Amino acid sequence: MNCEEFELALPDVDDDPTIEQQSHLNSCSACAELVADLDAISQQAKLLGSSDEPSPRVWNFIEIALRQEGLIREQRSEPFLVPRRPPRRRLEWLIPVAAMLLLMLGIVQYKRTSGPVASRTSNAEMASTSQIADAAYIADDQQLLEVVSRRTPAMLASYKANLQDVNSYIRDAEESVKMDPNDEQARRDLMNAYEQRSMVYEMALDRSLQ
């Protein structure tokens, strides 16, 4: 099994992969990392309780991203004369989804730090969430940069630098919020930083898909 075949079978890879899939995972660090990242995102997504339901805007973002990727589209009323070939599934659709999940994670973290409840959140819990988020950021950024280098190589250096900038902004803002959860400006900075990160992803994918 090669990477492409593994990617095609990825939605079916669960806790109990086939021998062939497991063998590929053992021999391919890139796919193993990908599965680990998806697990991490999935775990974080489960932590998003119903009380932390994101706003309809976030769902709209996800829908737009999926629509742009062609994964969902309007129902066509006219019959097909020729059966359509199913579109080849590519891993790029995971990038906007992962980015949106991270944005949701950011919003949840923002919500958790924005009220009196913040003081009950332990530093260790915050640090753990940050570390998971950092790891997920690195993996996401890597995938995004791969897409950019393939589609618009001239922009690669610019996106790389901007992602570094914005990640540094997020880290600093998170530190500030940790130091004083009641600091309104620090919380606003954190939201600004997340918005900027989301904008970089949106622009990279929007441009790359044209």
Place this chain on the structure above:
Amino acid sequence: MMLNTERTAGVVIFVALAGTVLAGAETRQQLHFKVGRKASVSINNQYGPISVKAGANKEVVVTTVLHSDKVEIDQSHRGNRVDIVSHLFSGADQTSGQVDYEVTVPADANVTLTSMTGPLHAEKLQGDVVMEGNTANVDVRDVNDAHVHVKTLNGPVTLTDIRDGHVEITSLSGDVFLISVNGPLVQVNSSSGKISYSGDFGDGGEYVLTSHSGDIDAIAPSYASIDVTARSVQGQVENDFPLEPKHTAFPIKAGSAFAGTVGKAASSVKLFSFSGKIHLKKR
């Protein structure tokens, strides 16, 4: 020396000839669309400039120069909406895929411009202006009573003479210059780009200039009427205005924050940076 001169002359002639051939490959088109009041005009051009100005009422005129046959113009006109897209063919790059746009729209049209390289320019409009570019240089001037929303990664943004605007700018590393910009909301969110404001802050708006590591300079006349709060977590702040003290939600540490009012404090001014310098200067 003579040989070098001849070689240089040869190169110049070659470049000139190549330029003529390339110029020959350029195609000029003009498109006309009849529209009504408050039309929506959207232009998406991956590579190349877009310039929009107010023109005749009820008509949108789009003049394009295509730099090669690796790009074509897709157009759509439905009701009061005009959508123009530069459609790149396989193998098109920044040079061959370039299209230059010059557009006139009714002054009240709402305009959305997108370009990766730009530059993007709009002037003398009274409708909403939305601009988005990666490295595009963004320049908006003489816009009244409208939303001006700009998103860039690296491109510098200059807004001049925006009156009663609802201004929102997000820029990562591009510098942002606001000259005589006022309105109910003026908001700039930058990561490493500098933010420079020069104006009187109007008479009742909210001005929020935020950066991560970029410096923020605000220059206002002595008659400005502002309620100002400035703070840099790791950078320095400086203020040339005599301020009436006011209560703040955070402790004022000399050199890293200041807050107070000037005159009747009609407009709220918030200048925040994480590590950039902030300077409120008197003109």
